[in-house]
Amino acid sequence: MRTDRLVAALLLLQRRGQVTAAEVARELEISERTARRDLDALAMAGVPVYSTQGRGGGWRLVGGARTDLSGLTASEARALFLVAGPASAATPTVKAALRKLVHALPEPFRVQAEAAASSVVMDPRRWGSSRVEHRPPRFLDELQDAVIRGVQVRLGYVDSKGAETERTVHPLGIVAKGPTWYLVTDTDAGRRTFRIDRVSSVEPTDDPVHRPEDFDLAESWREIADEVDRRRTPLEIRAVCVPHGIGLLRIAFGGRLEVGGPTPDGRVEVAIRGQDEHMIAGELAGLVEWIEVTGPPEVRNHLASIGNALIERYG
Structure with a gap:
């Protein structure tokens, strides 16, 4: 110091x-x-x-x-x-x-x-993919400069299906999500996020960015990330867990876990998001010592099927 x-x-x-x-x-x-x-x-x-x-x-x-x-x-x-x-x-x-x-x-x-x-947020958690990108995306420096100078840019962009478009955006900030970089913007259609490795061209303009007075990049990114997580894991299961098992659930499910209040028998209510009934049942099957799924019924049925298969093979 x-x-x-x-x-x-x-x-x-x-x-x-x-x-x-x-x-x-x-x-x-x-x-x-x-x-x-x-x-x-x-x-x-x-x-x-x-x-x-x-x-x-x-x-x-x-x-x-x-x-x-x-x-x-x-x-x-x-x-x-x-x-x-x-x-x-x-x-x-x-x-x-x-x-x-x-x-x-x-x-x-x-x-x-x-x-x-205040132009960059670092979010170390990845979204699913194990692919590692070692090089910064091509237009990262140009977009950082546009954010800092507060100017609009004409952005060429290739979406996940390969379709290329061009639009004028108001750059508000940049986020590194694991190895992937994102540009947070305002557009005529509202708040939008673009993967910078899919940007095909950047042309700064002389027009100033219209930045909301109460905009906070970190808070905005939390909202965006929560929404993406909800879309990736649309299924929510309800369960009760013994108190000493909550730490294990936090390790296993991270941000997909929500911890509620206590139940009359001393356990703790929890909610866990997953992609579908089969996958979430597979994740939960090894946790029966600590957790009891109360709904939806489809997940309970899949857990019962897994249990029967285990008994048939190893019982």
Whole structure:
């Protein structure tokens, strides 16, 4: 964290021209003693910083320097916040440091850095397929740029059946779902999501994106992912489970499991989504020690058939 603080203090000096130890302490949430020690460390490291005493004194950059002493170009600042901003998978410590840094960036960099910080969501869970895509999709950089700059794009797209279309979309954000990248947009037909590896062309326009005031990429993606999961697993079974079996169900079914309240006999109500009766019965057959399916009847019948087949073969 010392390096984070020193860079943040340097950028704060650059932005304001002069700071006091109290201001640095307040901005970086450290003690004044630590702030003074960090400012001294900058001077000892050769940064052109000097202090003035008395009323109106503080720390200044020699000559009132206003260059980007961090060494970051605009594109580098965007890249930094793109991969480690508040919407990414960065650690809480890194997120906190970058939130402080964005306030100290030069004005031309700040807006795009903040946009980059909220333009990407990382969702590590896959949807079914075990296929791994090692290379980023072709138009990822162009679409990230359009999201950050807030401009509409004319998008060429090939759907799952091979049909190619072209449309103008309002890019709102990008999500990495496992190894696959998605573009979240607004269109004339409403909110839409596109797989970026199926994008065939990208042509930015000069028209600004119409971004809903209350839009939050992470929340929007949760809603999209929940809807996709419901479509992929339309069947819901009801069951009761012994309390010490809930952890096992969470491991087995993940987000497909919903845990309800307790039953009079001390068990716990649960609901589990699956693709169809046969598949969900197969998944549940090995869990009879912990779980009892109460419905629908078709799943109970399939479980009974599996039980009879097991007895016939191994009994």
